[in-house]
Amino acid sequence: MSGVEAVRQEALTDDLGSRRIEVHDLNAWFGSLQALGDVAVVAEPQSVTSIIGPSGCGKSTLIRCINRMHEEVLGARVSGKVLFDGQDIYAPDVDPVEVRRRIGMVFQRANPFPTMSVLDNAVAGLKMVGRLSRGELRRRSEQALRQAGLWDEVKDRLDEPGGKLSGGQQQRLCIARALAVEPEVLLMDEPASALDPASTLRIEELIQDLKTQFTVVLVTHNMQQAARVADWTLFMLYGQVVEFGPTRKIFTSPDDKRTEDYITGRFG
Amino acid sequence: MLETRKRFHDELAALQAEVMAEGQLAERALGRSIEALVRKDKDLADRVIAEDDEVDDKYMDVERRVIDLLAMQTPVAGDLRLVSAIMHINMHLERVGDMAVNISKIAKATRELPTDPTVLSHVEEMADIARSMLLTSVDAFARRDLEAALALPRMDDPIDHLNRGMYREVVGLARDPRLLEWGVQMNMVARQLERVGDNAVDIGEQVAFLLTGEFREFTDASHPPSP
Numbered sequence: 219m220s221g222v223e224a225v226r227q228e229a230l231t232d233d234l235g236s237r238r239i240e241v242h243d244l245n246a247w248f249g250s251l252q253a254l255g256d257v258a259v260v261a262e263p264q265s266v267t268s269i270i271g272p273s274g275c276g277k278s279t280l281i282r283c284i285n286r287m288h289e290e291v292l293g294a295r296v297s298g299k300v301l302f303d304g305q306d307i308y309a310p311d312v313d314p315v316e317v318r319r320r321i322g323m324v325f326q327r328a329n330p331f332p333t334m335s336v337l338d339n340a341v342a343g344l345k346m347v348g349r350l351s352r353g354e355l356r357r358r359s360e361q362a363l364r365q366a367g368l369w370d371e372v373k374d375r376l377d378e379p380g381g382k383l384s385g386g387q388q389q390r391l392c393i394a395r396a397l398a399v400e401p402e403v404l405l406m407d408e409p410a411s412a413l414d415p416a417s418t419l420r421i422e423e424l425i426q427d428l429k430t431q432f433t434v435v436l437v438t439h440n441m442q443q444a445a446r447v448a449d450w451t452l453f454m455l456y457g458q459v460v461e462f463g464p465t466r467k468i469f470t471s472p473d474d475k476r477t478e479d480y481i482t483g484r485f486g
Numbered sequence: 487m488l489e490t491r492k493r494f495h496d497e498l499a500a501l502q503a504e505v506m507a508e509g510q511l512a513e514r515a516l517g518r519s520i521e522a523l524v525r526k527d528k529d530l531a532d533r534v535i536a537e538d539d540e541v542d543d544k545y546m547d548v549e550r551r552v553i554d555l556l557a558m559q560t561p562v563a564g565d566l567r568l569v570s571a572i573m574h575i576n577m578h579l580e581r582v583g584d585m586a587v588n589i590s591k592i593a594k595a596t597r598e599l600p601t602d603p604t605v606l607s608h609v610e611e612m613a614d615i616a617r618s619m620l621l622t623s624v625d626a627f628a629r630r631d632l633e634a635a636l637a638l639p640r641m642d643d644p645i646d647h648l649n650r651g652m653y654r655e656v657v658g659l660a661r662d663p664r665l666l667e668w669g670v671q672m673n674m675v676a677r678q679l680e681r682v683g684d685n686a687v688d689i690g691e692q693v694a695f696l697l698t699g700e701f702r703e704f705t706d707a708s709h710p711p712s713p
Contacts, residue, residue: 442560469562471699482565483491 236303237263237402237433239284239321244298246279246288246457253279254457257298261403261450266425266434268448268465270441272480276457277437281405284435285321286314302403319347322401326408328388330395332381336363336372339380340394347399358398366394367424386417390424403433411439422447441481445469453477494559501551501572502628505579508544509624512579513617515541515586516682520613523593523675524606531590541583548576567699571692575627578685578692582620585678592671599668605655609672612648612679615641619686626693635697638690639704642683649680 239261246254254276261267261284269277282288283296286307300307307317330339340359344350350358359376363369368390372383380391389409396404406425410418418440425447428434438444444451444465451468453460453476461468461477472478479485489495515534522531552573555561561569619641626634656669687704695701 441562445562470566472563478563481562483494484489 238301238303239403239433239435240299240301241280241284242299242301244280244283244296244300246276246283246297247293247295248291249293252457254283257454257457257459259452259459259462261433261435263433264429264431265449266429266436266447267450267452268436268438268444269452269454270438270444270481271454271460272485273439275454277454278407279457280454281323281407281435281437284403285323285405286317287323289314319399320401321403321405322396322399323405323407324389324393324396324409326411328385328392328412330380330383330388330391333379335377336380336383336391337376339391340366341398343395344398359394362394362398363391365397365428366390367420367427368394384417386413386420389413389417389421393421393424393428397428401432403435404428406434406436408437408439410443418443441469453480455480491559494555494561495565497551497555498561498565498568498572501548501555502568504544504548505572505576506624506628508541508548508576508579508583509620509627511537511541511544512582512586513620513624515583516589516613516617516620519586519589519593520610522590523596524610526593526597528594528597531593534590535587538583538587541580545576545580545583548572552576564696567696571627571696574692575624575689578689579624582682582685585682588678589675592675596668596671599671600662600665601668602655602659602665605652605659605669605672608648608652608655609675609679612645612676615645616679616682616686619645619683620689623686623689623693626690627696630693630697632694632697635690635693636704638687642687642705645680645683649676652676 241257241259244254244257245252257276257280259267259280269280271277279288284300284307288294288296296308302317302321305312307321331342334342337356337359338345340362341350341355344355344358360369363372368387371387372378372391375382380388383391389412393404393409409425410421413421422443425434425436429449436444436448448465450462451465452462453468453472453474455476461472461474463473467473468477469481472481476485515537518530519534521527522534552569555569619638622634622641623638625631626638652673656666656673659665659669691702691704694704
């Protein structure tokens with residue numbers, strides 16, 4: 219049984235339905251600049267929700283609000299609700315660090331610790347969360363590397379520095395690092411935009427595997443990537459939701475003319 | 487509005503124009519094939535057969551260019567539906583061209599046989615409706631006219647009715663073996679015209695999909711025939 223399948227089995231006994239994210243009336247600002255206006259969207263468990271839209275439309279801000287990263291920017295503000303498992307992650311008694319553990323994030327540029335070994339990179343986040351034995355760390359590292367579809371390529375070079383891996387492998391190493399802390403949701407901000415086509419397809423396949431256990435939210439500039447991997451697609455413009463629906467519907471017969479114009483290239 | 491895919495959209499417009507030209511050629515061929523049949527005009531029948539190469543060339547050209555667009559431009563949304571509509575309509579029109587050729591061959595084969603005025607008038611009536619349907623379907627495509635597309639199944643009803651009556655009419659010609667031989671051929675012509683009507687309805691379905699994004703058959707083989 220592969221690592222992915224092992225976790226899938228485990229997930230069957232878990233209540234995946236509780237991994238739903240609901241965003242209501244979300245507004246976000248950078249100082250006096252409003253980046254999001256009354257955004258409402260739902261990310262279903264065991265599915266990929268992609269967010270598309272032109273640069274500056276608020277895609278990244280939206281996912282950074284979903285795991286409370288937005289507030290880390292000086293002068294940033296948020297209002298509205300983000301419910302995870304029915305609970306508002308912005309409620310006063312919620313610990314943002316715990317939110318970020320349960321709702322993990324992968325960024326555009328692969329950013330492994332370049333001199334740290336592959337094995338240690340995969341559990342770098344986990345080490346910060348708590349104390350684990352060397353054996354347990356090794357086990358969790360292997361599990362995460364398997365889940366990220368990287369194990370077979372690196373199992374004989376676990377002690378090499380992470381910076382020595384190829385770009386695509388480094389990105390999967392970062393995905394492993396995000397998975398090692400056992401999140402329930404994976405936010406991916408342009409995870410393949412810095413990769414070559416083969417590595418990109420590799421990541422897209424991996425996303426398809428991961429969605430069986432995680433709620434995946436994917437920000438992408440690559441509309442064909444959204445069409446290939448997402449079950450649901452959200453189109454944003456000027457910080458607002460234009461249209462949200464099944465990907466098949468968005469890419470064959472969207473309801474809103476602005477969506478049609480954007481995805482058919484009649485709009486810059 | 488900033489147009490970021492101008493070449494692609496220009497090519498889509500050019501393909502649509504080519505399909506419409508193909509529709510005109512197919513309709514003209516159909517009209518001439520019936521004229522050749524009624525007037526027993528061998529030269530006209532030969533001309534229809536020879537000119538079908540033009541329809542076939544257009545069909546192949548459109549097909550190739552559509553495949554290129556799919557491979558290189560990955561059309562989506564309205565563009566995708568238009569590419570799909572062009573691909574299907576192209577195929578339907580090429581078939582109508584082939585039906586005109588079939589009727590022309592029958593025209594040549596039946597030149598020496600006697601004719602029955604009632605059967606012939608019914609064939610002509612079917613042909614008139616079929617041509618009108620074909621023009622309506624291509625026009626509905628050009629003008630993005632959903633109402634016209636939805637009207638096609640109703641236009642098709644009299645053709646189906648005449649086609650079903652044709653068999654009985656031909657059986658009625660059995661008193662004269664040569665007249666019967668002609669009648670059997672006319673039954674085949676009626677069948678070709680009925681197929682032209684069906685192709686026009688199918689084109690209407692493509693127009694409806696293009697405009698609404700919903701797939702549905704206006705009629706199907708299991709649909710109960712209207713009286």
